[in-house]
Amino acid sequence: MKKRLLCLLLAVLLLLPLSSCKEDTPPPLLEMHFLDVGQGDATLLRTLDGDILIDAGTDDTQDRLCLHLENLGVTSLLLAIFTHSDEDHIGGADGVLRKFPTETVWISEFFEDSECTRLLISAAVDTGAQIQTVSASSHRKIGDVALSVLSPMGSMDGASVNDKSLVLKLVCGEASALLMGDAESATEALLLEQYDHAQFNCDVLKLGHHGASTSSSEAFLNTVRPQYAVISCGAANYYGHPHGETLARLQSVGATVLRTDRLGDVVLMTDGKEIWQNE
DSSP states (O other), rough: HHHHHHHHHHHHHHHHHHHHHHHHHOOOOOEEEEEOOOOSSEEEEETTEEEEOOOOSSSSSSSHHHHHHHHTOOOEEEEOOOOOOOOHHTTHHHHHHHHOOEEEEEEEEEOOOOHHHHHHHHHHHHTOOOEEEEOOOOOOEEEEEEEEEEEEEETTTTTTTTGGGEEEEEEETTTEEOOTTTHHHHHHHHHHHHHHHOOOOOOOOOOOGGGOOOOOOHHHHHOOOOOOOOEETTTTTOOOOHHEEEEEHHHHTTOOEEEHHHSSSEEESSSSEEEEEOO
């Protein structure tokens, strides 16, 4: 009996340093917050060196987005990236830029003229944000996080507005993510043609065009084979996103599907080696 009690005591003592170590675990190098903005897109990347926002949802969700960013502790943005000129991606951009001091704004040369685009540009100019036009090969390193633009490439003659989206690759140590904007299968095919396929083998895929069947082709998903597939869409949306065909293709590659219409904000974290969901 005494021997058993001694063994139990030793086991408890051995566990104590482990508990102490857990409390001292450093913060993740990168947090990816795929924000619930209804039928739209907004992604907040939190690095140890500052915050990056990719897209800003619709005009209708602008106030909610700004309040949510405030509640997360965002006070300024190192970089705001707007993938293309659709209202469900930039409708809230002017409000965000006026609320949160922003160092740099990335847009593509293929932005179309619209009221939302004019409001975005005006807000950036008025607040002193530096506007940069980017395309394939543009990149920036922020602390432990490397961000590269993979598309658009060349002239993109005849491409749709969606296919002119900025496609972004994010690397943090051994972890990586692809953020597709609204890019569809035509852009996916071009990416697979132009780049080494190893470029696309990523842990996280933010699906193009809210999970529409016209994006996330079988060939592309078989190359990417993501651990997590994130879909930003609104509950019971008019378009029926995500489409059943897309979900079936994701199931066939074994991806864990995370949807903002069902989960609200989706938060993934990495220490540069592993990626986990913060629930």
